[in-house]
Amino acid sequence: EVQLVESGGGLVQPGGSLRLSCVASGFTFSNYAMNWVRQAPGKGLEWVSSISSTGGGTYYADSVKGRFTISRDNSKNTLYLQMYTLRVEDTAIYFCAKVGEDNSSWRAFDIWGQGTRVSVSS
Amino acid sequence: DIVMTQSPDSLAVSLGERATINCKSSQSVLNSSNKKNYLGWYQQKPGQPPKLLIYWASTRESGVPDRFNGGGSGTDFTLTISSLQAEDVAVYYCQQYYSPPLTFGGGTKVEIK
Numbered sequence: 001e002v003q004l005v006e007s008g009g010g011l012v013q014p015g016g017s018l019r020l021s022c023v024a025s026g027f028t029f030s031n032y033a034m035n036w037v038r039q040a041p042g043k044g045l046e047w048v049s050s051i052s053s054t055g056g057g058t059y060y061a062d063s064v065k066g067r068f069t070i071s072r073d074n075s076k077n078t079l080y081l082q083m084y085t086l087r088v089e090d091t092a093i094y095f096c097a098k099v100g101e102d103n104s105s106w107r108a109f110d111i112w113g114q115g116t117r118v119s120v121s122s
Numbered sequence: 123d124i125v126m127t128q129s130p131d132s133l134a135v136s137l138g139e140r141a142t143i144n145c146k147s148s149q150s151v152l153n154s155s156n157k158k159n160y161l162g163w164y165q166q167k168p169g170q171p172p173k174l175l176i177y178w179a180s181t182r183e184s185g186v187p188d189r190f191n192g193g194g195s196g197t198d199f200t201l202t203i204s205s206l207q208a209e210d211v212a213v214y215y216c217q218q219y220y221s222p223p224l225t226f227g228g229g230t231k232v233e234i235k
Contacts (some may be wrong), residue, residue: 034225037172044215044226044227044228044229045164045166045172045215045217045226045229046211047217047222047223047225047226048224049222050222050224059223060223061223062140062223092168095172096170100174100177100183105162106178106180106219106220106222106224107177107219108162108174108217108219109162109164109174110174110177110183111174111215112172112173113171114170114171115171120148
């Protein structure tokens with residue numbers, strides 16, 4: 001079964017840091033670009049970041065550029081999102097998502113994890 | 123950035139009736155070299171992650187019922203549920219994956235009338 005499982009969320013004070021992880025199983029992780037998408041409470045979906053299958057290409061939303069870093073360890077089938085200088089407005093559920101076609105960056109997201117909740121509050 | 127605008131924000135449809143959701147992009151998401159529209163549709167039910175329904179604007183994802191249909195090209199797209207079922211109550215999002223930043227529409231909430 002193809003599966004993505006996120007972890008690492010929690011409550012953090014403004015200005016703090018967190019690292020999210022997403023462990024993949026059931027497919028050849030190293031062949032697929034991966035993404036982070038977030039959803040603030042009661043709001044819509046916001047793309048956060050994408051990374052190519054090799055990790056050589058990374059892309060960010062302006063709202064997180066310079067504060068978040070996406071990375072992956074293909075030997076561990078794991079995607080990461082390192083978040084620094086967190087703000088109240090970063091409060092959201094963070095989903096990792098796989099693209100639907102291997103060796104391609106820009107594709108629809110066919111598999112999503114259940115998400116991990118990040119709360120930024122003093 | 124490509125802005126995705128969905129309409130309506132919500133709609134209530136009787137069981138068995140048609141539901142139509144519109145999505146407009148601020149610039150074309152049609153790739154002229156491969157003639158594909160980089161547009162997807164997702165369904166999200168409460169407490170669940172989004173589920174991919176349609177990609178390339180009109181290709182149904184495996185396992186998605188054939189009452190879900192996507193159409194359109196360039197900048198104007200539609201998602202049609204031909205005969206609404208109770209399990210279709212959800213929020214629906216369009217997304218362009220033509221170029222980063224990838225962007226989603228604001229969502230359309232579908233309810234039973």
